[in-house]
Amino acid sequence: MGTRVAIVGVGQTHHASRRLDCSGVEIIAEAVTRALDDAEMTMDQIDAFVIGNMDHFENINYVDMWATDGLGSFLKPVFKVTTGGTTGTTVAACAFYHVASGLFNTVLAVGWEKNSESDTQAAIATCANPILERDPFAGAIGPLATEYSMYMKAYGATEEDAAIVAARDRNNALLNPYAHNRMKVTVEDVMKSPMLSYPIKFLDMCPRSDGACAVIFAAEHLAKKLCPKPAWIHASVVRHDYTHFGDLEWQWMPTLERASAEAYKKAGITKPLKEFDVAELYLPASTTGVKWMDSLWFCEKGEAPKLIRSGTTHMDGELPINPSGGVISTNPIGATALIRVGEAAWQIMGKAGERQVPNVKKALATGFGGCSWSDVMILGADLP
Amino acid sequence: MKVERVAVIGVGQTKYEAGKRETFSELVFEAATKALKDAGITIKEVDNIVSVSSDFWDGRTISSMAVQDAAGAFGKDITTVEGDGTFGALYGMMRILSGSFGVTLVVAHHKGSESSMKGITNTSFDPLVERSLGLDAVTSAALQAKRYMTAYGVTEEQLALVSVKNHGNAMRNPLAQYPMELTVEDVMNSPVLSSPLKKLDCSPVTDGACALVLAAEREAKKLTTNKKRVWLMGVGHCTDAYRLGDRDLADTRALKDAASRAYEMAGAGPEDIDLAEVYDAFTYMELMWIEGLGFCEDGMAGEYMERGMFGLGSKLPINPSGGRLSANPVQVAGLAEMAECVIQLRGQAGKRQVKGALVALAHGINGMCGQSHCVWILGK
Amino acid sequence: MLASWKEEVEEIIFPGKISVPYFWTVGSTLSKWYALIRDECEIWANRCPECEMVFVPPKIKCINCYKDLNEWIKLPGTGTIETFTVVTERFYDPKLHPRKAPFVYAVIKMDGADTGLVHFVGGVSPEKVKVGMRVEPVFEKERNGNILDIKHFRPVS
Numbered sequence: 001m002g003t004r005v006a007i008v009g010v011g012q013t014h015h016a017s018r019r020l021d022c023s024g025v026e027i028i029a030e031a032v033t034r035a036l037d038d039a040e041m042t043m044d045q046i047d048a049f050v051i052g053n054m055d056h057f058e059n060i061n062y063v064d065m066w067a068t069d070g071l072g073s074f075l076k077p078v079f080k081v082t083t084g085g086t087t088g089t090t091v092a093a094c095a096f097y098h099v100a101s102g103l104f105n106t107v108l109a110v111g112w113e114k115n116s117e118s119d120t121q122a123a124i125a126t127c128a129n130p131i132l133e134r135d136p137f138a139g140a141i142g143p144l145a146t147e148y149s150m151y152m153k154a155y156g157a158t159e160e161d162a163a164i165v166a167a168r169d170r171n172n173a174l175l176n177p178y179a180h181n182r183m184k185v186t187v188e189d190v191m192k193s194p195m196l197s198y199p200i201k202f203l204d205m206c207p208r209s210d211g212a213c214a215v216i217f218a219a220e221h222l223a224k225k226l227c228p229k230p231a232w233i234h235a236s237v238v239r240h241d242y243t244h245f246g247d248l249e250w251q252w253m254p255t256l257e258r259a260s261a262e263a264y265k266k267a268g269i270t271k272p273l274k275e276f277d278v279a280e281l282y283l284p285a286s287t288t289g290v291k292w293m294d295s296l297w298f299c300e301k302g303e304a305p306k307l308i309r310s311g312t313t314h315m316d317g318e319l320p321i322n323p324s325g326g327v328i329s330t331n332p333i334g335a336t337a338l339i340r341v342g343e344a345a346w347q348i349m350g351k352a353g354e355r356q357v358p359n360v361k362k363a364l365a366t367g368f369g370g371c372s373w374s375d376v377m378i379l380g381a382d383l384p
Numbered sequence: 385m386k387v388e389r390v391a392v393i394g395v396g397q398t399k400y401e402a403g404k405r406e407t408f409s410e411l412v413f414e415a416a417t418k419a420l421k422d423a424g425i426t427i428k429e430v431d432n433i434v435s436v437s438s439d440f441w442d443g444r445t446i447s448s449m450a451v452q453d454a455a456g457a458f459g460k461d462i463t464t465v466e467g468d469g470t471f472g473a474l475y476g477m478m479r480i481l482s483g484s485f486g487v488t489l490v491v492a493h494h495k496g497s498e499s500s501m502k503g504i505t506n507t508s509f510d511p512l513v514e515r516s517l518g519l520d521a522v523t524s525a526a527l528q529a530k531r532y533m534t535a536y537g538v539t540e541e542q543l544a545l546v547s548v549k550n551h552g553n554a555m556r557n558p559l560a561q562y563p564m565e566l567t568v569e570d571v572m573n574s575p576v577l578s579s580p581l582k583k584l585d586c587s588p589v590t591d592g593a594c595a596l597v598l599a600a601e602r603e604a605k606k607l608t609t610n611k612k613r614v615w616l617m618g619v620g621h622c623t624d625a626y627r628l629g630d631r632d633l634a635d636t637r638a639l640k641d642a643a644s645r646a647y648e649m650a651g652a653g654p655e656d657i658d659l660a661e662v663y664d665a666f667t668y669m670e671l672m673w674i675e676g677l678g679f680c681e682d683g684m685a686g687e688y689m690e691r692g693m694f695g696l697g698s699k700l701p702i703n704p705s706g707g708r709l710s711a712n713p714v715q716v717a718g719l720a721e722m723a724e725c726v727i728q729l730r731g732q733a734g735k736r737q738v739k740g741a742l743v744a745l746a747h748g749i750n751g752m753c754g755q756s757h758c759v760w761i762l763g764k
Numbered sequence: 765m766l767a768s769w770k771e772e773v774e775e776i777i778f779p780g781k782i783s784v785p786y787f788w789t790v791g792s793t794l795s796k797w798y799a800l801i802r803d804e805c806e807i808w809a810n811r812c813p814e815c816e817m818v819f820v821p822p823k824i825k826c827i828n829c830y831k832d833l834n835e836w837i838k839l840p841g842t843g844t845i846e847t848f849t850v851v852t853e854r855f856y857d858p859k860l861h862p863r864k865a866p867f868v869y870a871v872i873k874m875d876g877a878d879t880g881l882v883h884f885v886g887g888v889s890p891e892k893v894k895v896g897m898r899v900e901p902v903f904e905k906e907r908n909g910n911i912l913d914i915k916h917f918r919p920v921s
Contacts, residue, residue, distance in 0.1 A: 002481065002482035002483035002484065003482075018789075019789065020789055021789075021791070021792055022791050022792070023789050023790055023791025023792075023793070023794060023824075024788075024791075025791070025824060026791045026792065026793065026824050029824050029825055042830075043829075043830040054445060054446070055438075055439035055440060055466075056439060056445045058786070058788070059507055059511065059786050060507065060508075060510075060511065061438075061440045061504060061505070061507040062508040062750065062751045062752075062755075064466075064467065064623075064750070064751075064756070065623065065626055065750060065751035065752070065755050066508070066510060066626055067626075068623060068625060068626040068827075069626060069825060069827060070824065070825070072825065072830045073623055074623070074624075074625055074827045074828070075622060075623070075624065075638060076622065076623065077620075077621045077622055077642075078621075078623050078756065079465060079467050079471040079475070079621065079750070079756075079758075080465065080466045081463060081465055081466065081475070082439070082446075082466050083446065083463060084445070084448075084449065090463050093463065094463065094475065097478045097479050097482045097484070098478055100481075100482035101477070101478035101479075101480075101481035101482045103478060103481065103619075114789065116789065117786055117787055117788050117789065118786050118787070210789075236484075237461065238461045238462060238463065240448075240449075240452055240457055240462050241452075241457060241458045241459060242452075243450070243452045243453045243457075369446070370446050371449055502857055503859070503860065506860055511786070511788045512788055512790055512791075512794050512910075514882055514911070516862065516910060516911055516912055517862070517869065517884070517911065517912075518857075518861040518862055518863075519869065519882065522855065523849055523851055523855075523869055526849035526851075527847050527848070527849050527869060527870075527871055527882075529849075531846065531847035531871070534847065534895050575852070575854050576850075576852050576854070577852060577854060577855040578849045578850065578851045578852065578855055578869075579849050579850040580849075581849075627821070627879070628882050629820075629871050629872075629873075629879045629882055630819075630879050630880075633847060
């Protein structure tokens, strides 16, 4: 079997709507420097690199080549992986496989985006099939709005249920110095915010941000030496099952169901709500924070509103979700899913500052993007 | 330390040509289907997929999405490498070595004729500095060619020999785009694009797709016969600096580093290689990479080429497939080289068969002027 | 390998052009470099305190040690042509090239630095350009804070 792998350091930039002080390479260097500091490592201890972002946001071809100065990859191994919104977890999984393969001992994974450099919606639109789907349906919000409408119709979920999620994540962000949007909101504020695409309102939806995240993965023998409480990777599962938006089953979130079921099996998790101590979930809109509770097997189908209203997923509840403030507070797209992994790792390492959940032994991180794709990663304080 | 070995058990390629009428998905489906058939398996036996694609060349954000279903993504773990196919194969192998997967399908596609080479390669230059100068793959390569020629006294005629050899080799490869009987004079008389590079010094615009099926040793032995199996014995990758001015463009240090990692892992040296497919995006590159891979001293490849070395009948044939000069589907190219190595090592290369070949080398590049390299050693 | 029914299908080509405007942030390091080019017609570099390597264009971190680079030095501006290429009319593309062909690109090893700058060579006919030629920068009269503020490099008189 493969080498066991742990995260030994994480670095993030202070995410913002526009980082006008930093070029793309500088923003990467900021995150990389912080990750090295966090792990108390120097650049010469890094064996290999993997980087990801979404090309059309910055229009730079061969980003892995262009990023050399910021990454520190001069005369070292590097390549790029990219899969839309799931890029961050794709990058994390890639770094994991580098080390688990036994070919590399320490790998630096970087996800980044400077969304301020382009018109986000225009750049995303080209992901849809140019002939069939681009004109009517493309962009991030259409599919998400449709999906929640179906859930509302099928199970009686409400806009207010989603507003509770929005308020939860946004208020959590107040304790996260790296978050882009840090605002105190009430459920009423969310309900009153302008409608974007029914039923998703302005405060329900994620921003676009400039930011970067760097995570250092290490092989077992090194992880134990480098870090007092490394975050061990217990499972990594990916399901990117769909290509056309028209093929989706809208009442539930099939890829997340399948990916999480498989991941739980790998990690020996049978009661996710009880066994996880914290979850950093890629929720691009608050509505998904309602609907996808079923898909993560946290509750029975249709029971998500009850779960949300119970307070279980709030900071003082049994399974805090998104102590970092989540995606609706911070969204540098190529980094977003990696930030979920980084934040989950910090929770295990005990480095999550004011947003630390006590005694985290098992953490869940997810990625989302493209045509309803899902990535799931499970981290643990104990060896897998 | 590797736990077990990984083999290539199937290869599939489309014909390489310009102006293909199939869509990206259709090309991927064609290559993947052929590879599965060659391996004697179905998509069911594949448990994970690495697709290789580029948002720029495809003109789509999340370009991998366009080919997911054609690559058999449903219900499987899938990921996408953006870069040359050799890096995709590397990731495919690491996923197996991790113990998480047993059979990886690696598939790359490219339609150069649907895009603009100059514009797209220009975007690999820093928008804050060099991009506005209008540099692209050809003009930057020209800078490197001139530097290499100046450093070692290599002549344009020596470069032309590479074009003659490779287009000639392509006459024996039914998949190649430009089989041609050329003379050195033909190459020297072709129009100059950016000195010293002439049209016949440069690779063409190509469409095509290629797929490899990789399997862990235990799976490979279960699913296929010894005849089909070719082992991935060693791999290494390494990048040089980004700005052209940060490098001595004649120095192949990154390639040497990648090659030494691959040789070490394989427990082999340059003298053990029976044939090599190297990334000859331009004629001068073949000469530089031959030297960087340790097949001869720096600066000497042109001279050896004049003496007949590296041809099909020689001790170390380079680019028996016809090379990238005869077909250059970007991103796909490195994977196609690996496919050629597999075909050669299995003894299936027909008229271009290198007799008694037991160990082969495939080499991919990424970025401009061969900034990053990935070297593979394959063996029977 | 088209299935046979496809031979009779009318092929529709759907033209598409991606048009997304971009606004790249120049960042602290290059902004300082370009401000000096624009305002003073001076080319500066930065130096690593540890390995002492001097970089132009300036870098954010040392390529060897990954240290921060805070020491800036002014370069004389002159340099030596390390390599060059003459772009012909055949290859000229008005959508891409800011100069009409034939024109010359070169990598110019800058005096006082360990790296080279890529730019145009002008003020001399392309056939006369040689490796090893000594050159100096010519600045545009109107400058905006980008690489084209330098018009080209010309042979030192």
